[in-house]
Amino acid sequence: MELQVTNSPFNQEQAELLNRVLPTLSPVQRIWLSGYLTALQGAVAPAAPADAAPQTALPEVASISKEVTVLFGSQTGNSSGLAKKTAKLLEDRGFQATVSSMGDFKPNTLKKLQNLLIIVSTHGEGEPPDNAIAFHEFLHSKRAPQLEELRYSVLALGDTSYEFFCQTGKDFDKRLEELGAKRIVPRVDCDVDFDEPAAEWMNQVVQELGQASASTVTPVSAGSADGSGTETEYSRTHPFHAEVLENLNLNGRGSDRETRHIELSLEGSNLQYEAGDSLGIYPENDPRLVDELIDAMGWEPEESVALKNGDALALRDALLRHYEITVLTKPLLEQAAQLVPDSGISKLLEPGHEQDLRSYIEGRDLLDLVQDYSLKGIPASAFTGILRKIPARLYSIASSPKAFPDEVHLTVRTVRYESQGRNRYGVCSVQLAERTQPGDQLPVYVQHNPSFKLPENPDAPVIMIGPGTGVAPFRAFLGEREETGAAGKTWLFYGDQHFSTDFLYQVEWQRWLKEGVLTRMDVAFSRDTDQKIYVQHRMLEKSSELYQWLQEGAYIYVCGDEKKMAHDVHAALGTILEQEGGLSPEQASEYMIRMQQEKRYQRDVY
Known part of the structure; x- marks a missing residue:
């Protein structure tokens, strides 16, 4: 809508200036400008004349609480970090913010909240992260209360290369609405490059809460989610x-x-x-793949292309260092289909072809897409515009x-x-x-990953399960316990293919065993026996001793493959609780959930 002298309080010159500037503003700039004008209005508002009629009071708005609870569910630490930044932003604006992991939050206090912000990632195939499982189950159970007095908003983190993109955030958003809660601002779904949309969400939330509680809001810029305007230390956005x-x-x-x-x-x-x-x-992407892609498209390697931040790079450099070219996602195929409507890509996206789409995306990259659908001829500037930043x-x-x-x-x-x-x-x-x-x-x-840490008590027993490269953090754990002189017992389950060639860090484990830093170690080399033996089999073989360690308060840590190993280890742990503890399957499941809540069962799986 264009401003006119006749439909606004501006003169001709002001209207023309505004009509030139407003269409060029980004969403973040518009939010910032709105907050700036709000602050300016509060600073220069003239005193009301003595004979002016009293303004109508807004008791409903004034009664809005300035207390905000920020809950996060995080597997790798991103949601935790964003929750802390959101809380700092709120506190800088005069709110009282409480930050909590969903695993530490008491669900029975939910009914008492007025303002709730949820920041949550999605793990695996659309599942909640470990520290969000119990809260997710509670909210979707019959015990969940009606929440008509609650205002909420959800920031969902995910990866568009997964089929169930941001599913956990979508689950929370939908369920809170079903329970009667009202959104402060709509849910925002973030891909792997989440900094700017997350900052926009923060701005919108603080802006809406500020208006409701009649406070002044100065938005944070997209480039600095902590509100400082500059980044003074090395970080994810400044490596x-x-x-x-x-x-x-x-x-x-x-x-x-x-x-x-x-x-x-x-x-x-x-x-x-x-x-x-x-x-x-x-x-950086493999130069072989970059050169094959450039050749297949008929592009010039030194052609200049514009990045989304406004910088320009030579095409080959941009494909090497900036753009993701090894992963296909549904959003990418949707944009490619719009670029070349007659390519046939749109058939993969039609309802009823979901399995065909899954099969095509799995194991293929951008070069496959280009060759399979004859996309040669699309200008480099147009094609790179649909690619996401390499994560x-x-x-x-x-x-x-x-x-x-x-x-x-x-x-x-x-x-x-x-x-x-x-x-x-x-x-x-x-x-x-x-x-x-x-x-x-x-x-x-x-x-930082606050959900995968050694126990605070140095005397607590520790059980570590990490086949292959999953053993990495346990090298760190044992190095830490050696340096601090921790007295607690330690037990490592390790596995790989062959003892003679694949025993990673063997000399270090042997030294730690000799010196007592590592109390015991069980190994499983799957290709050295006729029947494949994995770490979960060794756990079951030692079920009596393992259960005794649990009874002594041992902490269990699992690191490595999420799709198979972590599920098999979880199942083995359940079996041990049933066999040695006499628990039913339901009781064993509750026992493991309780261990997670007590931070005695932690996983770093991928």
Whole structure:
């Protein structure tokens, strides 16, 4: 709608200026401008004349509580970090914000809340993260109360490469509405590059709460979710370029696997981490795939393309370092179908073809899409406009900061496989294996994970289950316990394919066993026996001792593959509770949920 002198309080010159500026503003800029004008109005409002009629009071608005509860459900720490930033933003605006993990929140207090913000990720195939399971189940049970007095909003984190994108956030949003709660602002669903939409959501929430409680709001910029306007330390949006100190293959000669031990220097970064945290690396795409894609599309490598932030890069550099080209998602196919309506892609997206879409996306990349649907000829500027930014890769940290000050160690298995007649390469793992040497630098940041931490009590027993690269954080745990002199018993279950070639960090485990830092260790090498033996089988073999450790208050940690291993380990744990504790399946399930709530059962699975 265009401003006119006749339909606004502005003169001709003001209306023309506003009509030129307003259409160019981004959503964030409009929100900021709205908050600025609100603040300005409060600062310069003239005093009312003595004979002016009294304004009508708004008791309903004035009674809106300034107390806000921020609940987060997080598997890797992103939701936790955003919850803290949201709370700080609210407190800076005069609200009283309470932040809590869903696992620590008492559901029976839900009825007492007036303002609730939910920040939650989706794990696996549309499932809640571990610390959100109990609250999710409560809210969807018959025990959930009616919440007509509650105002809420949901920020959902996810990844569009998964079929059930942001499903947990959608579940919470829908269920709260069913229970009678009213939205403060609509739910926002974030892809892996969540910084800007998350900041917009925060701004909108604070703006609406500020209007309801008659307070002044100055929005936070999209580039700095903590409201400071600048980023003064290295972070996810401002990575540190860490020097590679060491890059070794941990597997022996003849192994079918290649696992890299990477040591990086954090000197000068002021980056702090704890055992149990992860390190994010922003990788580069394989030059072989980039060159094949450019050739298939008939593009010029040095052609300039504009990024979404306004910067420009040569096309080859942009495809190497900025855009994701190895993963297909439904939103990407939808945009490609709009670019080339007669390509046939739209048939995959039609109702009833969901299984065809799943089958096509699995194991294919952007080059497959280009070749399969003859997309050659689309200008590079148009095509790169539908690509998302390449996401960081997270790796569990394999070192204790007390044992290795100013260093961080990683354990990374190299991914190579054949699919659809072409060799495929793990983006970051093959970069580390083939194109990274000591002296090179990698852009990194620390991803704190408060949901995967050693017990505060150093005397508490610890059981660690980590086959393959899942053993990485347990190298950090034991290094930490050695440095702090913790007295608690430790038990490690480790597995891989072959004892002779795939026993990662074998010498270190043996030293820790000898010195008593590691109390006991059970191993499972699946290809060394006629019948494949995995870590869950070793758990069941030691069920009596394992149950005794649980009775003594042991903490259980699981790290590694989520799709199979973590489910098998969870099932084995349930079986042990039933056999040794005499529990029913329902009681065993309740026991494990209680352990999760008490932080005695923690998982870092992917």
